[in-house]
Structures are given as structure tokens and as C-alpha cells.
Amino acid sequence: MTAHSQSRMPEEPHDVSRPEPHHVVPYFTIFIVLVVLTIITVAVALVRFPNEIVNVLLALLVATIKGCCVALFFMHLKYEGKLIYLMLIVPICLMLILVFALIPDIVMTDPGSSSASLHLFNAHPAIYNPH
Amino acid sequence: MSDTVLNHGYIPEEHAPDPVIGHGDPTPPGKVGIWLFLASEIMFFVAILGSYVILRSGSHELFAKHALALSKPLAGINTLVLIFSSLTMALAVDASQKGKRNKTIICLFITFLCAAGFLGIKAIEYTSKFKHHTIVARESANGPLYVYDGHLHEEDAASMTIEGYRMPVPEHGSIDIHLISEHDVMNGGIEPAEAGQKSEKAMETFTIPKSEIAQDIIYGPWKNIFYADYFTLTGIHAIHVIGGMFPIAFLCIFAIRGKLLPHHTEYVGLYWHFVDLVWIFLFPLLYLI
Amino acid sequence: MKRYIFSTDHKIIGIQFLFMSLLFFVLGGLLAMLIRWQLAWPSDPNHPVPILGQLMGWSKGVMPPDFYTMVFSMHATIMIFFVIIPLLVGVFGNYLIPLKIGAGDMAFPFLNGLAFWSALPAGSIILAGFFRPGGHAAAGWTVYPPLSAVMQNSGFGIAGAQFGNVLHPLGSTWPMTPVIMTFIALFMFVAYVCAYYVNLGNKVLDICVSVVLSLIGGIVITRGVQHAVFDGQSAWFLSITWLGFSSLMGAVNYLTTIIKLRCPGMTMFRLPLSIWSLFITSLLVLLATPVLAATLTMNLLDHLRLTSFYEPFNWVVTNVPQENSGGGFAIMHQHMFWFYSHPAVYIMILPAMGMVSDILAVFARKPIFGYRPMVYAMSGIAFLGFIVWAHHMFQSGMNPTLGTTFAVSTMFIAVPSAIKVFNWLGTLWGGNIRFEVPMLHAIAFVAMFTIGGLSGIFMASTAVDVHIHDTYFIVAHIHYVLFGGSMFGIFGAITFWYPKMFGRMMNNALGHIHFWLSFIAFNCTFFAMHILGIGGMPRRVADYTSYPTFAHFQPMNQFISMSAFTLGAVQILFVINFIGSWIWGKKAPGNPWEATTLEWNDCPSPPPHGNFAKTPVVHHGPYEYSSPLVEEDWLAQTRYVEGAENFVVKH
Ligand code: HEM
Ligand SMILES: [Cu+2]
Numbered sequence A: 001m002t003a004h005s006q007s008r009m010p011e012e013p014h015d016v017s018r019p020e021p022h023h024v025v026p027y028f029t030i031f032i033v034l035v036v037l038t039i040i041t042v043a044v045a046l047v048r049f050p051n052e053i054v055n056v057l058l059a060l061l062v063a064t065i066k067g068c069c070v071a072l073f074f075m076h077l078k079y080e081g082k083l084i085y086l087m088l089i090v091p092i093c094l095m096l097i098l099v100f101a102l103i104p105d106i107v108m109t110d111p112g113s114s115s116a117s118l119h120l121f122n123a124h125p126a127i128y129n130p131h
Numbered sequence B: 001m002s003d004t005v006l007n008h009g010y011i012p013e014e015h016a017p018d019p020v021i022g023h024g025d026p027t028p029p030g031k032v033g034i035w036l037f038l039a040s041e042i043m044f045f046v047a048i049l050g051s052y053v054i055l056r057s058g059s060h061e062l063f064a065k066h067a068l069a070l071s072k073p074l075a076g077i078n079t080l081v082l083i084f085s086s087l088t089m090a091l092a093v094d095a096s097q098k099g100k101r102n103k104t105i106i107c108l109f110i111t112f113l114c115a116a117g118f119l120g121i122k123a124i125e126y127t128s129k130f131k132h133h134t135i136v137a138r139e140s141a142n143g144p145l146y147v148y149d150g151h152l153h154e155e156d157a158a159s160m161t162i163e164g165y166r167m168p169v170p171e172h173g174s175i176d177i178h179l180i181s182e183h184d185v186m187n188g189g190i191e192p193a194e195a196g197q198k199s200e201k202a203m204e205t206f207t208i209p210k211s212e213i214a215q216d217i218i219y220g221p222w223k224n225i226f227y228a229d230y231f232t233l234t235g236i237h238a239i240h241v242i243g244g245m246f247p248i249a250f251l252c253i254f255a256i257r258g259k260l261l262p263h264h265t266e267y268v269g270l271y272w273h274f275v276d277l278v279w280i281f282l283f284p285l286l287y288l289i
Numbered sequence C: 001m002k003r004y005i006f007s008t009d010h011k012i013i014g015i016q017f018l019f020m021s022l023l024f025f026v027l028g029g030l031l032a033m034l035i036r037w038q039l040a041w042p043s044d045p046n047h048p049v050p051i052l053g054q055l056m057g058w059s060k061g062v063m064p065p066d067f068y069t070m071v072f073s074m075h076a077t078i079m080i081f082f083v084i085i086p087l088l089v090g091v092f093g094n095y096l097i098p099l100k101i102g103a104g105d106m107a108f109p110f111l112n113g114l115a116f117w118s119a120l121p122a123g124s125i126i127l128a129g130f131f132r133p134g135g136h137a138a139a140g141w142t143v144y145p146p147l148s149a150v151m152q153n154s155g156f157g158i159a160g161a162q163f164g165n166v167l168h169p170l171g172s173t174w175p176m177t178p179v180i181m182t183f184i185a186l187f188m189f190v191a192y193v194c195a196y197y198v199n200l201g202n203k204v205l206d207i208c209v210s211v212v213l214s215l216i217g218g219i220v221i222t223r224g225v226q227h228a229v230f231d232g233q234s235a236w237f238l239s240i241t242w243l244g245f246s247s248l249m250g251a252v253n254y255l256t257t258i259i260k261l262r263c264p265g266m267t268m269f270r271l272p273l274s275i276w277s278l279f280i281t282s283l284l285v286l287l288a289t290p291v292l293a294a295t296l297t298m299n300l301l302d303h304l305r306l307t308s309f310y311e312p313f314n315w316v317v318t319n320v321p322q323e324n325s326g327g328g329f330a331i332m333h334q335h336m337f338w339f340y341s342h343p344a345v346y347i348m349i350l351p352a353m354g355m356v357s358d359i360l361a362v363f364a365r366k367p368i369f370g371y372r373p374m375v376y377a378m379s380g381i382a383f384l385g386f387i388v389w390a391h392h393m394f395q396s397g398m399n400p401t402l403g404t405t406f407a408v409s410t411m412f413i414a415v416p417s418a419i420k421v422f423n424w425l426g427t428l429w430g431g432n433i434r435f436e437v438p439m440l441h442a443i444a445f446v447a448m449f450t451i452g453g454l455s456g457i458f459m460a461s462t463a464v465d466v467h468i469h470d471t472y473f474i475v476a477h478i479h480y481v482l483f484g485g486s487m488f489g490i491f492g493a494i495t496f497w498y499p500k501m502f503g504r505m506m507n508n509a510l511g512h513i514h515f516w517l518s519f520i521a522f523n524c525t526f527f528a529m530h531i532l533g534i535g536g537m538p539r540r541v542a543d544y545t546s547y548p549t550f551a552h553f554q555p556m557n558q559f560i561s562m563s564a565f566t567l568g569a570v571q572i573l574f575v576i577n578f579i580g581s582w583i584w585g586k587k588a589p590g591n592p593w594e595a596t597t598l599e600w601n602d603c604p605s606p607p608p609h610g611n612f613a614k615t616p617v618v619h620h621g622p623y624e625y626s627s628p629l630v631e632e633d634w635l636a637q638t639r640y641v642e643g644a645e646n647f648v649v650k651h
Helices: A027-047 A052-074 A081-108 B028-060 B061-065 B070-099 B101-129 B182-187 B225-257 B261-289 C009-041 C066-099 C109-132 C176-198 C203-228 C231-258 C272-305 C330-347 C350-364 C371-385 C400-428 C436-459 C462-468 C472-502 C508-535 C548-584
Strands: B132-139 B147-157 B157-169 B204-209 B214-216
Touching: A027 B070, A027 B261, A052 B070, A052 B261, A081 B028, A081 C272, A081 C330, B028 B061, B028 B261, B028 C203, B028 C231, B028 C330, B028 C436, B061 B182, B061 B225, B061 B261, B070 B101, B070 B225, B101 B132, B101 B225, B101 B261, B132 B157, B132 B204, B147 B182, B147 B204, B147 C203, B157 B182, B225 B261, B225 C272, B261 C231, B261 C371, C009 C066, C009 C109, C009 C472, C009 C548, C066 C109, C066 C231, C066 C272, C066 C330, C066 C350, C066 C472, C066 C548, C109 C176, C109 C203, C109 C231, C176 C203, C176 C462, C203 C231, C231 C272, C231 C462, C272 C330, C272 C350, C272 C371, C330 C472, C350 C400, C350 C436, C350 C472, C371 C400, C400 C436, C400 C462, C436 C462, C436 C508, C472 C508, C472 C548, C508 C548
Parallel strands: none
Antiparallel strands: B132 B147, B132 B214, B147 B157, B157 B204
């Protein structure tokens, strides 16, 4: 610490020039899109398709689209260099790895076999559990 | 090492003779830092969401049934509030970069209010869950045993008044109050939930003498793994919201004092959008599916 | 004050970390001695535990089994989380990164200091756990539930039916010592923040306000911690999660610094391998630690009986039904934990690999063999490290499909590891080797890591692992990679950079004696464990002699214990050397080892605040030894040589 920099009140980094908003981002349009998509998911959740998987996938799809909108426009990802994309791709890959690697433990277990590791509530069909 | 001199072909960077000045990428260090932080935040939420996915696929029924007890309208409003705060935050960043002080102040202030509003609505949701009881009790001494499920209406020293549903305890076996849901009690039995279908049965009011209560549990995180996930996920998200309110408030104060901090505003903005983004995924995962 | 205690200078912070982790090293070492005492004479009244046996008032001085469980759990925890990771990442990450890339300091110096000051409370909480009535955490360093959810205070088997029960001020049973310790650590933590953010224009006023704020903050947080920590296990969870945040701050800082603050000419492929390894390690910390934080948070909530993510249905402990709702999935915890902890074992070895590469090149007076393959191998290890975690779970009851998959991916990881070993050997080959103390440690690293890696391959095969899982074979493996690998690497690094850190040379003779005795004692101790493991001796069992099958292991165990006591005692030489050289050592020149990198050539020992008088400009890679361009056999990275562009050398 040199003597003159006594305090660390926020100070703009001096080596970097003031950031110029060189992009016109359609904030309001994005906002409207997000609102509409929110309404759509809620509507879908209330009406519901007979197939449960369709419901889940649809909800996740809409959420992903919304997430992309936020990330690309609000977070200016669309205008960033490859460095930041690089930093994001890694955790996303890891996320997929983690979730997919766990799937065999849940879905592919045969309840009869000893390797059926997952005896959660569904394995006990009733709430009546004889003690 | 040999003395071969290569004057042609590929020269690895580490042996290249001339200094390479500057490193090409204009991103300021702060931005690199905040994105790295967000990357680690992603992993944090991935771990908890991953556990949610696993537990859910292990007990789909339970999750579907209990998700029905959550309030979709409140969560929907909260989603809109958060999206709106994201918009104002983005506008604040834009304004502070353009040096528009008043607009920055207003936008930051609205963002802050939205955050507070979000937490307020969350608090309403939480209190409603903490008032939601599942009770196994007799209506009167020697009377039949019932399962009650509903919100606590009034409570005094001798009795509790519950607004909700009840069903008789089945003759055989026992009941686990951790697992039984409002939906079950309403339908008078344990059957697979037809997800999303909340039947229209009207609520009733019951008064239960405290002396006759055999078991009593509220819809807290200990109710079962669905609520464990619900409270953990939303709780940690709420902590992130609170954590975001402080820097937003500071930025606002600095702006009022006449100091615009475009870089810092941008970084806080990135964090804030991330919090919004997490909620965008939590909302359907917890409330809708 | 701000210069030496609340400093944001990366060198001071590095040295602060160094002292913290060396103190913990002593503690962890003492715990290890206790383990070995018990294993040499399990529950033998003829060999009461010295000193402690009387202090604790054990009958006949014999260690109770649950105490043994606690001791090995805490030995591992302290060594892993408070010794090796802080030593490698906290100390050398801090000390070396700015110096070697030609930066004045870290990208976020304040955050850097915060990382240290928040590591300290984590340390004090883990120490406080020892003072809990039920003893410290005893579920192993891997905290597998449901074992880790067992309450350790008798009388606290309370269901989470009401919030109030959980937050009941049980903390008031804390004895004074840990309270004061935790308070001091937290006081310093708040005071550090105040030192930089309280600015009212008047110095005296500032100090008064800061002290008051720190007092309040310290008391409030200490009270909070006292409430949350009602038994050893909860202390464990809280402390390690807290420490995780500290390492995250560090990782963000290191990465940003390496990405943004390199001096002109310092391209990514001119970074010394130690910096590359710290870069990759920081990535691992950044992406793996949050998973640990999340898992431990959930585990802590389970422990508090608030949730039951990992607790099974109808869960009974010693005939007492637990009042969790149940329905959780215990194996999920293992998945999440190892998703962190396998990358974490690479966090614990990669920096050592990088620093050893530097040391080998310096003392072999040769460029490192295959610089780029080394970088790619480390990246490969880091990536593969994320997809092998389930090799710790072959016997856990997970889906066997996963077993095969993970066995294969684990085998793959041996490829980059082998590349590195061969490159080290290639570096030594035909070199003009100088057997200085750091070099000896570095060579020992290579040899020991090879043995540890090879035993890893054994265990990676599912079928073999059925036999050796949870035996002393595993213990041998982890000590070959962690003590033989990381610790020798760390000793090498400390002896190598000591002149730079403290401006004094270490005593050479003492260094040699310490190295040779450690090396021999180490191998006597841990090699024998392979044999025990193959024989089937289980780990984490307090008294194996009570099983007739294992009783014949006792002589071997006694041999191991004797070697271990020697190994422990020998470390005293290191302490003497460390402290003694600081006082009496001869003054170190700027570049005692004739190395090429920036910290040796462009600043004195020890470097001043701000490191470099003027921003250095780099002209060469980090390993230009025996370059034909210059008279000397080393070509400093910043030394400009006329005509170098016509003289690019291939090797
Ligand atoms: C070639 C590389 C390696 C391979 C193939 C390998 C493989 C394995 C396997 C399969 C296990 C699980 C054994 C069991 O519990 O049954 C294991 C345990 C372990 N490994 Fe490695 N390993 C390697 C390198 C390392 C390194 C470099 C480190 C640390 C620096 C390390 C630290 C550990 C630790 C601490 C454990 C024990 C964890 C516990 O159960 O307490 N390993 N290793
Ligand atoms: Cu592993």
C-alpha cells in the first residue's frame, strides 16, 4: 500500500476508458417478449397437455428462451468477445455432465434388483406405511 | 538443446523473439472478474438444481402433488416484478454509461423497489406456508381420527381453528404426515395426482381441540423433500436478491451525490440479471411443472 | 498497520497464508501421530496414549474408539483443506502470480486480502469444533450422510418440527477459549473491511469508528456462529463452506490477474508452468468449489434436521428413529461431493506439478522438455478430472453402468499424467543437474507421484477396487500423491522461493538432512501400507486387532508407526531451518539460483511493495537455459538480446 491510496472508495478503473454504449439494445422489446413468454408458460401450466413430458419440456423450453433473451440482451452477451463465451461454456458443459451422469442412477434402476439405489417415496406406493 | 537455427516455418510463441505488446482483448478486469464469479454461481445453482432434478425424478408423484399447494399467481407476479427490475437495471446501466444522472437515479431506485417488492411477496408466500398445517387429530375425545390439512385460522390455548379440508384416517396402516398433501386430503384419499388439476372442493373450517392432536406439522422445509427443495432454492435465491440490493442502494446513493459509476453499475447489472435468470428457471421448475 | 497486517500486497498475504497453513500443518501432524499410536497398540492399556491420555482422563489412558474416529476425520480435513490447498493455492498462488507475470499486484488486491481474512475465521471455527462436548466431526473428511447427519451432542436428538428448537441458543455451552479465538478472527475480518471502507475524513475518527464496528460485527457474528455450531459436525460444515468462499475469492482474483495483467511480451505461452498450473487450478477451484458449497449447505440443513435431502426413509440410528421426513438420496451426496473432491485432488497436485517443473528446469539447467505438451496435459487432467468422480463410488451401490464408464475415464487420466512424468524425465535427461535442496524435493516429487499414480490405476479398475476399496491401499495411494507428491512439492517450493520471500538463504546442510530423513521415513511409513491394504486391512477402524483376521497386521503397523513418528520428528528440523534461517541465514542475492523468470531477475529479494521499479518487458520464454545466445547459461525473460530473431532455437 502506498501512503496516498488510503481508502478504497469506489474509483473507476483509470486504465480503461469510460465504456461507451456503442450498441442500441432493444430493451423494451425484450421486456415485452419476456412478459409474453411468462404469460405463455403460466397459461400452458394451467391448461396442461395430457402428456406430462410435453408439459415439462415446454416449460423448460420457454424458460430457456427467456434465459437466453436476458443473457444476450440485458447482459450484453451478444456484444461480448469470445473470452466471456469461453468462461460460460465450461460451466454449462459441466452442468450437463453432472446431470446426465446422475441419470443412470435414477432412471435406469430396476426396482427389483439390488442395485436399485433409489427408493424414494414412489417406491413406497402408499403413504400408508406400516411401521 | 541443439544449435539448429530455424529461420522458417512455425515458431512457437514461447520462443518467438519479439515481445507481443498488449494482449488484444479490451474487456476490463472487473468485467472478467464478475463473469468468472457468475460462472461459479452457475455451478452453485447447478448443484442444488441437480439435486432437485434427481429427487424429483425419484419421487415424481410427491413433487407433483405438493407443487399444487404453491401459489402460482404470487409467483407469476414475482416473475414479472423481477423481469421488470431487470429492465430498469439495464436502463440504469445504459443511462449511467451515457452520463444521464437523473435517469440513472430513477432506474436504480425502481430496481431497488422491485427487489424489495419481490422479497415482500416472497415473505407472504413463506408465511402462508408456515401457517399451513397437516394435523392428525380427533374431533373430540373418542371421536374418529381425522387428517386435517389447511391454514391456521385462529389459535388459542385449548384449540386450533383450521381452514381447509379433512379426511378420515384409513382403518389400516398408518399415515405419514410428511408425505400427505393438501390434494390428498381434499380428495379424501391417496391417489395419484392428476397434475395441475386442483378440484373445486370448497374449504371448510374445523376447530380442533389441542388435547386431541396426535401429530402436527407445518409446511416447512422439514415437511418433505419437495419443501426442502422449495425452501432451499427460493431461500438461496432470496439471499442473492438481498445481496444485490446493497450494491444497488450504494450505486443509487453515489449517483445522488453526483458520482456516476458506469463500470460498477454494469457489473452490478450483470449480477442482477443473473439473479433474474435464475428465477426464470426456478419459477417453472417449482411452481408450474 | 495497513502495511503489514491489513496489507493488500499479494506478497504479504501469501506469507500470512504460509504461517496459517504451517501452523495447521503442525496440528494435523500431531493428529497423525495420535492415529499411528492407536494403530500400533490398539486400545492397549500397556501403551497408554502419552500426555493426552491423562489430560482427557481416559481409563488406563486408552483412546476410546469414537475419539479415534474423530482424530482421523480431523487429520484428513485439516491436512486437505487447511494445509495443502492453502499452501499451494493461497501461498504460492498469491506470491508467485503477480511476480512471475510482471504485474505490480493482483487485479483485485482488496478481495485478495479479504480471502485471507475470511480464511482465518474458517480456521478458528474448525478449531472451535474440538471444544464441543460431543467432540469434533467424526464422519470422515468425506462427510457421507446419513452418518454425518447424526447429532453428536447427546440429548439433542430433536426433530425440526419447529424452527425454534433448531435455533435455540445451544451455543452458550461453548467454553471461553474457542469463543475468544473465533471472536478475534471475526474481529480482524470486519476490521480489515473497515480499514479500507471507513473514510470519514479524520484519521482518529476513522480508527475509532472502525474499532467499534469491528467489535459489534465480531460479537454479532460470533454469537451467530455459536448458535449455528452446536456440535462438531456443524462446525465442520460451516467452516469448510466458509473456507470455500475464501478460495472462490482467490480463484476469481488469480484468473483475472493472469488473464488481464500480464506485462508486455508475456503471452500465454510464455508463462512459466507454475503460473499455468495455478491458472488451471484456479479454474478448477472456480467451478468445483461452488458445488461443494452447495452440497455442504444441503448437508448442514439435513444435519440441522431442517431438510432431508440425503436422509433415507425411516431412518434409524442406534434404535432411535430419526424424525426427518426422509425420502432423500444418500448416494446423491457422494456424487456431488466427489464432483467437487476429485477435481479437488487435482487442485492439490497441479500447482505442485507446475512448481516442480520450474524447479527441475532451473536445476537441470535445461529448458523444460515439451513445454506445450505440459500445458495441454495439465488442461487435459483438469478436464478429465471433472468426469472421473464416481471412481470413488464403485462400492457405493450406484448403477454399475456408471462404474464401467467411470473406470474407463479414470484410466484415461493416466495418459496426461504419464505425459507429464515423461516430460520431467526428459528435462532431467542429459541435464547439468545441481542437487540443491529444492531439486531433491522436486525429484522426490516425480518419483513419489509416479508410485501414487500407478496405485491409482489399480483402484481405477472396478474389479480390483472391490478388494482394495476402503483398505490401507487407498491410504497408501493418497499419501503417495498427497504427501509424497504435494508435500514434497511444497517443501521444494518453500526452499526454492524462501530466499525471495524472506531475503535469506536457508541452511543447506540442515535442508539436506531434512530431505533425506523425510524421504526415507516417508517411504517406510507409506509403502508398507500397500502391503497391509492388499492383505485387506480396513481403514477407519479403531481396533483391527479385535477381528482375528486382521490381528496379525500388528507388527507391520508397529513398524509403520515407528517410521511415522520418525517422519513427524524430522519435520522439527524443517521448522528449525525455517525459523533459524530467517534470523541467522545469510543474505540472499537477487537471483541465487540463476533462474530466468521475472521474480529473480527484475526485483531484489524480498521484492518491494509494487514489485517492479518499472513495468518489465518480456522477450523470451520462461525456460531459456543453456541458450547459445548468451555467455551465461541462463537467459532472463526480460533480457533483450540483439539478433535473437534470427536465432530461434529448436529443441
Ligand atoms: C493417475 C491418477 C490417479 C488415479 C487413476 C486415481 C484413482 C483413484 C481411485 C480409483 C480412488 C478411489 C479408491 C477407492 O476408494 O476405492 C482414489 C482415491 C483417492 N485419490 Fe486418487 N487417483 C489418481 C491420482 C490422485 C491424485 C493426484 C491425488 C491427489 C493429489 C489423489 C488423491 C486421492 C484421494 C485423497 C483418494 C481417497 C479419497 C478417500 O476415499 O478418502 N489421487 N484415487
Ligand atoms: Cu478421484
